[in-house]
Amino acid sequence: MEKNYHVCTGCSLLCDDIEVEAEKNKINKVHTACRIGVAHMKAGKEEAIFRVDNKPVDEATAISEAAAILKNAKNPMIFGLGASTNEAQKIAIELAKKINATLDDTSSFCLGSLVEALISEKIKTCTLDDVRNKADVIIFWGTDPSDSHPRHLSKYSYFPRGSEKQRGWEEERTAIAIDVRKSHTAKICGNYFFQIPPKGDAEFIDALIAGLSGKLPKTSYNYPPKKILELANILKGAKFGVIFVGRGLIYSLENLEPLFRLMKALNEKANFHLMPMVGNYNTMGFNENLFAETGYVNSVKFENGTVLHGPEYSIVESLKERTVDAALIVGSDPFSILPRSIVKNLLEIPVISIDPYETLTSRNSKVYINTAISGVEAGGSATRMDGKKVSFEPAIETNHPSDETILKKIMEAL
């Protein structure tokens, strides 16, 4: 019997082995997905919602109001798009060019610097399929995929059999967690959990590099040198090592230089790859699409055919310095995910929210357009956390417009 598999867009793993049971365009059962994936696949709503000033309107009114806001703005911003398809992202980039907008996504305050280093080939990376088939030493550093990317360990990084790892985790893989707290992933790593103090990562990297060349590893927080030497020895023996990097590590470092040094030291002794644990299902796609267009992964401003780039064009600095005077926010909830001390400034400008979910941002927007959930109610393509392209069809039919459709209509209305 031929099975009809769907893609889960609940996180950047883009699991492509999902089966659903639906009745009257409502998904009742989801097979194979994780806890987050099941909730995500079932999240489709019945009615499409369009609001202006918190009052229900029709689609055409919401589109023309959104276009008017963007037309009247001197310095509009477009933000989000990590939960949009590649097709929608490309339209948003065109729209940003057309209206001379600042354009940014969550990667500017998450893992964007690391993604840019990977796209620019400054760090060796690999695919998740390589990890499943070949990886023997796996490090989770400042990341807890058991909670954030729940099928990461079972589908790719630790538990599965792979073409060159037929005896799997029991004998052929070593999983290591380095973190400030004993996460669920750290528990799975057992004795290979290395708990370090907050902000202790850079020193731990230096100590590990010392350990890799047989020197005595020292830290100001007196981490037992014997344990660091033991870790260095495991890493030296890796035939296919991979470090999965989360925000816990990136937020702890002043810049990426210690990580570059560690990768260099590891690759002098062994074979190591690195992969950022990006969160949203198509953040990687946004970073790639913007890089292809501008040479930057985030924080840009288009100005009459030229591209300006720098942290001053990030969402955080744009709001802090009040440099933007309108915001189009696609599939993101800055009112929830940014510090309130900064995001409160967003209340001072007109906001257009395009989102499948009712959020703090949708509730504080002048225009709200409730769109289809891509992968569940709309099709398209996206880029998995390791750069692999994944296409998907909608699992159910819906009367919700996709964000791609809405962005096109706003563009036309301009």
Place this chain on the structure above:
Amino acid sequence: MDFGSFLATPEIKVKVITYRDIFQDKAMIENRFGEGYRNLSAVIKLDPVDLKQLNVKKGDTVILKNSFGRIVVKVDESGYETPHRGIAYMPKSPWSNMLVSDETGGTGIPKFKDISVTITSAKGEKITEIEF
């Protein structure tokens, strides 16, 4: 013993480490304005000795305060085997984001994982609403 514990309402200072939680993420997808999401988000997890010093018990509400915000959340025991006095844990949420500094040094990156707060008993005060 810290000076804070001699005050009429004991007060302690902690560093807050934020993290992601699969149950909380699921609750958010289902309804980010619902009770389920609130119960799993508006919570701080402490070392049992810190709970004792504050004279509060699991399920009580506490006030978390710093120069960027003041919120009321529920308190819980962390359940970690290793003692961690002075370090508290909170799921990443609109509540924890009310305590994050606006200082970025122009980098575009807030100090999400560098939160320090004082904690006192909220004496029954209700959990802070996230609405603006």
